[in-house]
Every structure is written in structure tokens, then in C-alpha cells.
Amino acid sequence: MLAASGVALEFRGVGKIFPDGTEAVRGVSFMVEDGQFVAVVGPSGAGKSTLLRVASGLTEPSSGTVAVGPTVPGYVFQDPTLLPWRSVQANIALLAQLAGLPRTRRRELVAEAISLTGLEGFERHLPRTLSGGMRMRVSLARALTMRPSLFLFDEPFGAVDEITRQRLGQEVLRLYERERFAGLFVTHSVVEAVWLASRVIVLSARPGRVLAEIDVPFDYPRPLDLRFDAVFGATARTVSAALQESFA
Ligand SMILES: Nc1ncnc2c1ncn2[C@@H]1O[C@H](COP(=O)(O)OP(=O)(O)O)[C@@H](O)[C@H]1O
Ligand SMILES: [Mg+2]
Numbered sequence: 001m002l003a004a005s006g007v008a009l010e011f012r013g014v015g016k017i018f019p020d021g022t023e024a025v026r027g028v029s030f031m032v033e034d035g036q037f038v039a040v041v042g043p044s045g046a047g048k049s050t051l052l053r054v055a056s057g058l059t060e061p062s063s064g065t066v067a068v069g070p071t072v073p074g075y076v077f078q079d080p081t082l083l084p085w086r087s088v089q090a091n092i093a094l095l096a097q098l099a100g101l102p103r104t105r106r107r108e109l110v111a112e113a114i115s116l117t118g119l120e121g122f123e124r125h126l127p128r129t130l131s132g133g134m135r136m137r138v139s140l141a142r143a144l145t146m147r148p149s150l151f152l153f154d155e156p157f158g159a160v161d162e163i164t165r166q167r168l169g170q171e172v173l174r175l176y177e178r179e180r181f182a183g184l185f186v187t188h189s190v191v192e193a194v195w196l197a198s199r200v201i202v203l204s205a206r207p208g209r210v211l212a213e214i215d216v217p218f219d220y221p222r223p224l225d226l227r228f229d230a231v232f233g234a235t236a237r238t239v240s241a242a243l244q245e246s247f248a
Contacts, residue, residue, distance in 0.1 A: 003067035008032045008150045008182030009055055013064035015207075016050050024050040026207040027064070034069070034149065037176055037183040039193035041239065042203025043246055048186045051208070052152045055184065069182075073150040074143035078158045080135040082127040089114070089123040092141045099146065106145075113141035116175060133164035137171070144175075153185040157192070165189075169196060170224060177221045190243065194236045195227055202242040212242035 003010050009032040016024045025047035032038045040048055053059040054066050056073050082091045092113055096106040114120055117137040127135055136156060143151065153172075157165040169192055176183060176196075187193050193200045194216050202212040216235055218226060226232050 001065055001067040003069050006034050007067065008034050008036065008069050009073075009184060010067045011051070011055075011064065012066070014051070014054060014061045014066055015063035016047065016054065016059065017062045023207040025203075026209050028203075028208065028210055029064075030201055030210055030213060032150070032182050032184055034182055035180040036199070037185065037197050038199045038201060039185045039187060039197035040201045040203060041187060041190060041193050041243055042208055043205045043243075044188070045206050046203040046246070047206060047208035048203060049154055052154050052184065052186060055150075055152055069149050071149045072146065073152050074146060074148035074181075076136075076139055076143050076151065076153045076156045078155045080127075080139035082135060082138055084127055086127075087123065088119060088125050088127070088130070088138050091127065091138055092119075092145060095142055096145045109145040109147070110141075113144040116144060116178075117141040117171065131164070132160045133168055136160065136168055140172070140175075148181060150182045150184070153183065153187075155186050155188065158188070165192070166224070172196065173220070173222060190236050190239050191227055194232060194239060195222065200239050202239060202246060204246045211246055212239075214239050214242065 011028050011030055014028040015026045028051060042048055054061050055068060056075055089110060093106055093110045096109050114123065117140055119137055119141060157168050173196060185196055198216050200214045200216065201210055204211045217231060
């Protein structure tokens with residue numbers, strides 16, 4: 001379904017029951033406006049990945065509707081899913097190639113994505129020679145080549161160490177501040193959610209329902225030390241408290 005103008009993604013009463021009877025999410029309604037960055041937190045198994053799959057059209061909802069803007073959403077998974085035999089550059093070019101874009105346009109888009117993600121100098125490397133953080137950059141760059149107006153992030157930094165995680169978070173923020181795409185970012189880190197997003201959705205345990213929507217009262221650009229601000233701390237505490245309820 002096509003979203004209303006100004007809306008990047010809208011869930012209306014979305015429920016999903018899998019064929020084996022597992023009810024993953026129930027009655028989920030929320031909206032991501034154009035250019036807005038929204039985070040989702042919730043317990044493991046709350047249906048967060050299911051919601052992203054529904055948003056991307058990979059899964060049909062069992063009830064309710066989902067509407068997205070006219071472009072195919074960019075999808076960044078926890079596993080960077082790179083092709084091991086292809087260079088960084090060739091991995092990044094994959095989606096543009098599958099979409100049948102002409103070679104010159106493809107080159108432009110790939111060069112731009114490489115520069116935006118700081119991968120210059122690594123174009124000819126193979127994925128196995130890269131760190132986890134660098135592989136995640138390649139995955140992000142590959143999604144960027146399609147210039148999506150909506151990005152879906154499924155715990156993209158779950159598998160990297162804390163320092164790399166912060167750096168990648170900073171890079172996503174910088175990209176967002178520059179490109180102003182809409183984003184739906186699933187994370188299990190409360191601090192990461194508050195740091196990146198202008199709104200945080202808290203899901204209950206399975207079946208996932210929206211327990212709280214918490215606004216984050218900071219504009220962009222956001223400095224790294226924002227996380228030590230008192231208002232930031234108070235917002236993170238509110239999200240944490242809502243998350244505690246999700247386990248109740
Ligand atoms: N294809 C499927 N068939 C049956 N159950 C599934 C399927 N995909 C996910 N589930 C179940 O649905 C629930 C939600 O899964 P998921 O969306 O992956 O949760 P999360 O990403 O929040 O951890 C889990 O209990 C999971 O085991
Ligand atoms: Mg998941």
C-alpha cells in the first residue's frame with residue numbers, strides 16, 4: 001500500500017500469526033514521517049524483525065495494513081550478508097546491478113556510497129579481510145546505492161564490539177543528518193535508541209504490542225557526548241522503565 005504524502009511508513013493495526021500458530025505481533029500501529037528517524041526496542045522474540053519484514057514486503061501481515069513510500073526500502077541486517085568472492089566495490093554494486101542500472105550510473109552511485117561510508121582505499125578488498133565494523137559499512141553502502149527514502153535497520157551493530165558500535169552509530173547519525181532519509185532502527189540498546197532517534201517505540205513481549213512511544217527532545221546534529229546530558233539520561237530512564245513493563 002502506498003503511504004500518504006509526508007509519510008514514509010505506517011503500520012495500522014498490524015498483526016502477524018505464522019502458519020504454525022505463533023503470534024508474533026498484535027495490533028501494532030505507528031507511523032514514521034518522511035525524514036524521521038524512529039527506534040524500536042523490545043524483548044527478544046517481540047516481533048521486531050517481523051515488523052521490518054512486513055514493512056519491506058517480505059512478509060504479509062495477517063491483519064491490519066502497512067503503507068510505505070514509493071521507493072523500495074533499504075534494509076540493513078545484523079549479518080552483513082556479503083558475497084565472499086566479491087570485492088568491497090562489487091558487493092556494494094550488487095543491488096544497482098540487479099536493478100539493471102546502466103554501468104556509468106552504477107559507478108557514480110557506488111563511488112558516492114563508498115565515500116559516504118568512509119570505505120575509500122578498501123574497494124578491492126575481499127570481505128574476509130575486513131573487520132566486523134567495516135563489513136557493516138559495506139552492507140550500509142550497498143543499501144545506500146539505491147538511494148532509498150526509508151531505511152530499515154535490524155540490530156545492525158549487534159555483533160560488533162562496543163567501541164565500533166559507537167563509531168558506527170556516529171556514522172549512521174552523520175549520514176542521516178546529511179541525507180535525511182526516514183529510518184526505522186531496531187536495537188536492544190536503550191542508549192543507542194535515544195541517541196539516534198527522535199522517537200522510541202517500546203514493544204511488549206510476544207505478541208509484540210506498542211507499550212509506549214517516547215519522544216526524544218533533541219534536534220540534529222547530535223554530538224557524541226549528548227549521552228551524558230541530564231535530559232538524555234531522563235529520557236533513557238523513561239524508555240528503560242517502559243521496557244521493564246514489557247517483561248512484566
Ligand atoms: N517464519 C516463522 N514461523 C514461525 N514463527 C516465527 C517465524 N519467524 C519468526 N517467528 C517467531 O515469531 C516471534 C517473533 O520473531 P522476531 O520477529 O524474529 O522477533 P525479534 O526480532 O523481536 O526477536 C518469535 O517467537 C519467533 O520465533
Ligand atoms: Mg530480530
